[in-house]
Amino acid sequence: MKKLLILGAGTAGTMMLNKLYNALDKNEWQITIVDQHETHYYQPGFLFIPFGIYSRNDVIKPKRDFFPSGVNAIIAQIDKVEPENNRVLLNNNQVLSYDLLLIATGSRISPEETEGMKDKLWHKNIFDFYTIEGACALKNFFKHWEGGKLVLNITEMPIKCPVAPLEFVFLADSYFTGKGIRDKVDIHFVTPLPGAFTKPKASAILGDFLDKKNIKLTTDFSIGKVDNDAKKIISWDEQEVPFDVLVTIPTNKGDDYIKRSGMGDELNFIPTDKHSLRSEKYENIFVIGDTTNLPSSKAGSVAHFQSEILFENMLSFMEGREPKEKFDGHANCFIESGFGKGILIDFNYETEPLPGKFPLPGIGPFSLLEETKMNHYGKVMFRWMYWNFLVKGLELPIESNMSMAGKRV
Amino acid sequence: METVEQKSIILERDADSNLKNLSDWNKEVAVELAKEEDITELTERHWLVINFMRKEFKEKGDAPSIRRLTKESGVETKELYNLFPKGPAKKAAKIAGLPKPKGCI
Known part of the structure; x- marks a missing residue:
């Protein structure tokens, strides 16, 4: 039995856990996920709390609600990763070995x-x-x-x-x-x-x-x-x-265990191939979300777009093929602009945010780089999508790589 | 494309007006590039930073961020801002004939 170990059960880690759990043969792969906290935070909601728009209860749920049954979930701090020995040491003295490691421990202030x-x-x-x-x-x-x-x-x-x-x-x-x-x-x-x-x-x-x-x-x-x-x-x-x-x-920095493991840059972010999302140094380690050193935005939407590419690449790796799918740096951000309106931007590594309509060219319903009420509703609706679709690893109706359709150059 | 006359050589620039060709760089060019950034004299401390940046770029393929500069070059952040006012990493990279560091988004 081979071992897949996921470090971090935030937005990116939980999404990947659900996607992989549904795809893998349980007789072949055993999945373990580690996180130090019991609570899953809807981090985009923190912004609204100071203004009384959301309260604490709107942005928290137990992490376990999003773990499929049969997954080995461990709540503990990570002491360090030993990539040369293919194992992870936890603060509770547990030692976890792995065949394939996914790191998704995010970024903190x-x-x-x-x-x-x-x-x-x-x-x-x-x-x-x-x-x-x-x-x-x-x-x-x-x-x-x-x-x-x-x-x-x-x-x-x-x-x-x-x-x-x-x-x-x-x-x-x-x-x-x-x-x-x-x-x-x-x-x-x-x-x-x-x-x-x-x-x-x-x-x-x-x-x-x-x-x-x-x-x-x-x-x-x-x-x-x-x-x-x-x-x-x-x-x-x-x-x-x-x-x-x-x-x-x-x-903003990556977690301190990354420093202790000698795996990060000066801000504890992990050097990661910006297209394949594999660690630059270790073949059996993939990295997703805020933990990477990618020149893309550190945001949930980016982690979501990465997850679809990474999912294919991890399956390729498990089947002994080269990971071929390429992430393009796609980010999509609803910007709350106050008074019940919002602005939307959509961009990637190569293309900066442009005006236009999204996701349907000429129709929308969302407007890029313009302030509209509809963009605000998009943001409001997103919290529901996050809890019910996104972290559960279900499909959203947006392509993972950016599209130029509907954009005005 | 911006260019600058330098001892009868026209030096090609990129979109950030940094040198396009690394091989165009030499110490005299650095002095001219420094003047464009309102740095009239390159002291020993300036050169220490410039040389460190070139060495890092050669080894890693990217100019270092301010954070990395402070940690590795032995020059404190405060002094870096005195030597290269406003944006030390960005300015020192330009004077060193390197592209703008990727970290400076």
């Missing part, structure tokens, strides 16, 4: 990477919204806040869901307008990038949205430290931005 970030103002005036704790703490802060300087700062790239910071300021504009105190809140978007987003065309269009919504934009700002007493962030080249409340996107 590391506020401790920046001087003064996780200090006396942490979760008092400085918040993240990439954890359930941060999002809930910020919700409580906003409830009683009477206005002042709201600064959103991205520490460094890459980050998980690169559109989330923009969505955050758009939603803040909408939220404080609804509360009747928008005139008392200065919203300031501070980024290390040269524009509002990573890709030039979308960056220009999204930059216009910031302008229209009276959100100040500061670019090329690389944070060096936080001054907790003076309440300001200071860049490496001595620019200063004062805040009353700082919403930070801290440095």
Whole structure:
């Protein structure tokens, strides 16, 4: 009996578990999945918590609800992977050997990477919204806040869901307008990038949205430290931005076991072939989602598109053939823009986000790089699709590789 | 395509206005490229970073990120920003005659 081991039961790991479980001969392959947490978080929902749109219960379910029966699921921390010995050591002293390993342990925030970030103002005036704790703490802060300087700062790239910071300021504009105190809140978007987003065309269009919504934009700002007493962030080249409340996107890193295993780059992301999704170094290790060092967005939609390619490639490997399917870097992101509207972008490694209609050319119903109510409904509907289709590994009606149909060049 | 006159050689540039051909680079070209970035003099510390970047590129096929620069070159982030104001990784790569690092998206 051969052993397939999956590390990580988040969006990508759970999707792959379900796809592979349904395809594999149970007399031939034994599947084990490892994760340190019992709870599955719908991470795209964290964004909505500070504004009271979702509550904690909307974004959590037990991981076990998504594990098929007969799968060996272990809740434990990973100590390290020994790729040369084809085994994984767990913190509970268990040792798991494997014939084929899939790594899907994601990315997490590391506020401790920046001087003064996780200090006396942490979760008092400085918040993240990439954890359930941060999002809930910020919700409580906003409830009683009477206005002042709201600064959103991205520490460094890459980050998980690169559109989330923009969505955050758009939603803040909408939220404080609804509360009747928008005139008392200065919203300031501070980024290390040269524009509002990573890709030039979308960056220009999204930059216009910031302008229209009276959100100040500061670019090329690389944070060096936080001054907790003076309440300001200071860049490496001595620019200063004062805040009353700082919403930070801290440095994103892969899990520390990757460092202990000597398998990652300087941010603990694993060097991965950007087309086949196989580890660059080890033939029997595949990597999916945020854990990879791919130059694609770290997002659930990307993991979903990768999963279909990876599924074929892992089956090929199991049958002794070369993995031939190629991932093209496809990403598809609904951007909440406030006031019940949204913007949609669709892009890959080679093609930046373009205007047009999606997924049906000329029809939609969604509009690319435009602000519409329908795009917002797409985002709202997505949570239901996520719990009922996506993590269960069921098909969604979107091609895994990007299509140019419906796009205006 | 942007080009620059350099001792009667026209040097081809890529979309980011970095050198298109690595072989066009030499120390004099570096000095000229530095001037375009408003760096009037290349000190010993500048050269330490530039040489490190070229070595990394040769070995790994990509110019290093700021994080990697700090960790491996022995030059602190603060000093990197003093040497190459605004974007150390991006600017040092340009002056070293390399394409923009992939990490700088």
